[in-house]
Amino acid sequence: MFKFETVSREGKARAGKLTTPHGIVNTPAFLPVGTQASVKALSSEDLKDIGCQIVLGSTYHLYLRPGVDVIQKMGGLHQFMNWDGPMLTDSGGFQVFSLGFGVEHGVGKMVPLFGGEMVLGEMLDTEVTALARRTKLAKVEEEGPTFQSHLDGTSHFFPPEKSIEAQVKIGADLIVALDELTSPLHDYNYTKVSLERTNRWEKRSLKFFKSHKDHKVNRQEIFGVVQGGPFEDLRIGSAKFVSDNDFFGVAVGGALVNNETMLKILDWIYPELDPQKPRHLLGIGTVPEIFAGVERGMDMFDAVVPTRLGRMGHILIKVMGCETKEKGREEGMKNVWRVYNKQRYAYDITKEVFAMDPAPLDPHCSCYTCTHYTRAYVHHLFRARELLAYRLASVHNVQFVVDLMREIREAIAAKRFAKLKENWVQYSE
Amino acid sequence: MFKFETVSREGKARAGKLTTPHGIVNTPAFLPVGTQASVKALSSEDLKDIGCQIVLGSTYHLYLRPGVDVIQKMGGLHQFMNWDGPMLTDSGGFQVFSLGFGVEHGVGKMVPLFGGEMVLGEMLDTEVTALARRTKLAKVEEEGPTFQSHLDGTSHFFPPEKSIEAQVKIGADLIVALDELTSPLHDYNYTKVSLERTNRWEKRSLKFFKSHKDHKVNRQEIFGVVQGGPFEDLRIGSAKFVSDNDFFGVAVGGALVNNETMLKILDWIYPELDPQKPRHLLGIGTVPEIFAGVERGMDMFDAVVPTRLGRMGHILIKVMGCETKEKGREEGMKNVWRVYNKQRYAYDITKEVFAMDPAPLDPHCSCYTCTHYTRAYVHHLFRARELLAYRLASVHNVQFVVDLMREIREAIAAKRFAKLKENWVQYSE
Numbered sequence: 001m002f003k004f005e006t007v008s009r010e011g012k013a014r015a016g017k018l019t020t021p022h023g024i025v026n027t028p029a030f031l032p033v034g035t036q037a038s039v040k041a042l043s044s045e046d047l048k049d050i051g052c053q054i055v056l057g058s059t060y061h062l063y064l065r066p067g068v069d070v071i072q073k074m075g076g077l078h079q080f081m082n083w084d085g086p087m088l089t090d091s092g093g094f095q096v097f098s099l100g101f102g103v104e105h106g107v108g109k110m111v112p113l114f115g116g117e118m119v120l121g122e123m124l125d126t127e128v129t130a131l132a133r134r135t136k137l138a139k140v141e142e143e144g145p146t147f148q149s150h151l152d153g154t155s156h157f158f159p160p161e162k163s164i165e166a167q168v169k170i171g172a173d174l175i176v177a178l179d180e181l182t183s184p185l186h187d188y189n190y191t192k193v194s195l196e197r198t199n200r201w202e203k204r205s206l207k208f209f210k211s212h213k214d215h216k217v218n219r220q221e222i223f224g225v226v227q228g229g230p231f232e233d234l235r236i237g238s239a240k241f242v243s244d245n246d247f248f249g250v251a252v253g254g255a256l257v258n259n260e261t262m263l264k265i266l267d268w269i270y271p272e273l274d275p276q277k278p279r280h281l282l283g284i285g286t287v288p289e290i291f292a293g294v295e296r297g298m299d300m301f302d303a304v305v306p307t308r309l310g311r312m313g314h315i316l317i318k319v320m321g322c323e324t325k326e327k328g329r330e331e332g333m334k335n336v337w338r339v340y341n342k343q344r345y346a347y348d349i350t351k352e353v354f355a356m357d358p359a360p361l362d363p364h365c366s367c368y369t370c371t372h373y374t375r376a377y378v379h380h381l382f383r384a385r386e387l388l389a390y391r392l393a394s395v396h397n398v399q400f401v402v403d404l405m406r407e408i409r410e411a412i413a414a415k416r417f418a419k420l421k422e423n424w425v426q427y428s429e
Numbered sequence: 430m431f432k433f434e435t436v437s438r439e440g441k442a443r444a445g446k447l448t449t450p451h452g453i454v455n456t457p458a459f460l461p462v463g464t465q466a467s468v469k470a471l472s473s474e475d476l477k478d479i480g481c482q483i484v485l486g487s488t489y490h491l492y493l494r495p496g497v498d499v500i501q502k503m504g505g506l507h508q509f510m511n512w513d514g515p516m517l518t519d520s521g522g523f524q525v526f527s528l529g530f531g532v533e534h535g536v537g538k539m540v541p542l543f544g545g546e547m548v549l550g551e552m553l554d555t556e557v558t559a560l561a562r563r564t565k566l567a568k569v570e571e572e573g574p575t576f577q578s579h580l581d582g583t584s585h586f587f588p589p590e591k592s593i594e595a596q597v598k599i600g601a602d603l604i605v606a607l608d609e610l611t612s613p614l615h616d617y618n619y620t621k622v623s624l625e626r627t628n629r630w631e632k633r634s635l636k637f638f639k640s641h642k643d644h645k646v647n648r649q650e651i652f653g654v655v656q657g658g659p660f661e662d663l664r665i666g667s668a669k670f671v672s673d674n675d676f677f678g679v680a681v682g683g684a685l686v687n688n689e690t691m692l693k694i695l696d697w698i699y700p701e702l703d704p705q706k707p708r709h710l711l712g713i714g715t716v717p718e719i720f721a722g723v724e725r726g727m728d729m730f731d732a733v734v735p736t737r738l739g740r741m742g743h744i745l746i747k748v749m750g751c752e753t754k755e756k757g758r759e760e761g762m763k764n765v766w767r768v769y770n771k772q773r774y775a776y777d778i779t780k781e782v783f784a785m786d787p788a789p790l791d792p793h794c795s796c797y798t799c800t801h802y803t804r805a806y807v808h809h810l811f812r813a814r815e816l817l818a819y820r821l822a823s824v825h826n827v828q829f830v831v832d833l834m835r836e837i838r839e840a841i842a843a844k845r846f847a848k849l850k851e852n853w854v855q856y857s858e
Contacts (some may be wrong), residue, residue, distance in 0.1 A: 041816040
């Protein structure tokens with residue numbers, strides 16, 4: 001029922017076909033993040049209309065609310081959120097880290113929010129307080145991590161077996177072994193100790209999963225995780241470990257290192273990765289990162305970036321490469337060019353310049369928003385804080401990334417991925 | 430291009446057909462309120478899928494943001510919000526009142542919000558402050574009212590001619606003459622003086638509209654408004670005035686009086702109303718009010734009730750009448766019955782009892798939400814404050830009222846409206 005095949009390649013980049021009990025995923029693929037059983041502001045039907053093939057759920061969040069028993073009793077996450085396509089859940093490791101060293105070291109998930117732009121409904125009071133006080137809300141011991149819920153402060157012991165049990169009950173096609181993330185502020189010694197513990201956790205995850213009664217029906221498969229911070233020998237060792245053990249796929253963690261380091265890590269581990277196994281780069285999803293990941297053999301990506309940017313009014317669009325700066329001045333692109341953020345591949349629709357702009361968000365896009373509404377209207381909805389704004393912008397941004405992945409797959413098949421990459425990232429690098 | 434015909438009747442109740450340049454409205458009809466060019470949380474396509482035939486826009490809100498010039502330049506409100514069906518705009522009179530005596534007397538639009546449940550994004554700081562201080566933000570003089578924007582405090586002189594000019598530019602099929610609302614705390618003398626002024630404003634509205642160059646193309650028609658507070662002779666006089674003048678339709682204002690008084694008013698004015706003209710009961714939209722209005726010859730209703738209740742998690746449903754209290758205990762209704770609010774015809778989906786309820790919001794409903802999602806899921810979305818919650822609940826609640834109106838029309842055609850009413854309102858009255 002599970003299968004991964006490479007259908008074409010160009011250098012390390014490869015296009016593949018991942019078969020799951022809920023359907024096929026063409027890779028390289030992007031997974032929108034449905035943290036709380038909902039890709040924020042979108043319905044499952046919106047995602048289908050966009051052409052999205054696979055969605056990610058967050059075990060930490062679902063475990064706390066509504067609880068895995070609720071999801072299991074409602075027939076599993078597929079049925080609960082009415083998504084009948086493939087699905088992957090993460091292990092909860094990233095959130096445990098965010099509550100622990102993430103808070104203490106001031107890195108990770110909560111920091112960009114705390115310091116930067118606030119996003120509707122994402123930052124909770126308890127998180128703000130913890131961050132302000134730098135009080136760790138999680139600790140890590142050999143048996144497993146213990147964290148405090150960001151919702152009500154209750155304490156939860158969350159060993160690998162509990163993460164896997166939760167993921168089995170949630171019922172996504174693909175699940176992930178529990179790991180410990182390390183912070184960029186951790187030294188070599190801590191990272192090494194942590195990685196060795198992560199390996200033991202991953203083995204326990206694997207063992208528990210393989211012996212789980214529900215596994216026998218072959219409805220789920222498990223990914224191991226590569227950690228090891230920014231240290232070459234640790235990363236290589238970790239990649240070997242995951243390749244050598246009976247994991248269906250490989251997830252690469254540690255998205256918190258800087259971009260340059262992430263590229264080095266992907267180069268280091270590439271020779272160690274089993275070419276038979278699909279590879280997921282966790283928590284990564286900007287345009288340059290996706291290109292860099294695909295170029296280094298990655299097959300799957302997930303990130304909240306497109307939907308979070310959407311809710312802030314940042315509209316993803318390409319006005320570079322195939323359209324030169326001159327061509328970018330074509331009718332319908334003038335205003336975009338004026339306020340374009342090249343690093344983000346986005347423009348801010350809330351800017352005054354769009355108040356009377358009759359063009360769709362992106363004249364080259366075929367998404368629901370672009371085929372039904374104007375920039376002027378979406379601009380107004382954001383200014384008036386109408387709820388429809390968040391949906392329309394999120395629809396477009398997810399469509400943008402889903403379309404990008406299709407373009408990448410077609411380019412690899414035609415051996416012109418390198419050209420496509422050059423075309424997309426020449427201005428931003 | 431404009432026509433109103435009665436197609437069947439039962440007592441004073443009547444089913445009709447209202448023809449506009451953008452299509453036909455079967456009456457009695459309910460108009461969801463798109464205050465700021467968006468029916469909150471819904472897209473125009475959502476409204477079409479629901480079977481909604483006509484939408485209301487708020488001139489006051491659109492005048493302030495995005496501004497009527499923006500809407501006109503974007504092709505009018507139909508094109509701006511991608512709604513190609515019939516549309517009505519109100520005059521702004523109700524909002525001017527809310528900012529004026531509404532604040533001073535502590536009645537009207539803002540009060541239930543201020544004192545009661547807060548609704549996402551509806552209450553603004555300036556409004557709260559004004560209400561707390563009881564500082565009027567509008568004054569009324571013979572030439573016209575002047576109000577302060579709730580957005581930025583700027584002062585706006587808003588005579589009848591300006592309201593009509595705005596409504597012509599906005600471009601709804603049906604527009605409304607400018608009136609002054611009175612508060613239930615106003616005495617006979619003030620109400621009489623106010624009504625006489627309202628009559629002069631309505632004449633000015635009509636004159637300005639009829640002489641407006643854009644009117645000649647016959648793309649809009651105008652409603653007069655019946656005011657006069659709770660006073661019989663004033664209401665009768667006002668109804669005569671509107672009937673005798675060349676208004677296409679009659680709007681009945683003053684939704685702030687209590688229900689009992691409103692019924693009396695409708696009884697008083699009925700003999701004076703021109704049967705050729707469609708009749709809109711402004712700002713009214715609960716189930717008992719709709720039945721009472723239809724019973725007294727009203728053809729159109731508008732209210733934010735269904736969408737506002739939806740955003741608070743209150744799900745409209747009928748568990749009375751055709752289903753007896755016993756039958757209400759059928760599978761799928763048990764939980765609803767336990768927490769049912771008979772006055773509201775609604776239950777609160779955020780209650781714990783729905784955490785694992787696998788039924789749709791209403792097992793008898795065919796809306797998008799009920800055919801795709803469970804109560805457990807919608808409950809979770811509200812608990813987790815996911816944006817999708819507001820859309821799913823609003824879709825259902827608007828569908829509920831649109832379906833109710835269809836049922837009412839069919840009942841009138843079959844001469845069983847009285848029976849239908851009894852069936853619906855026996856428990857709540």
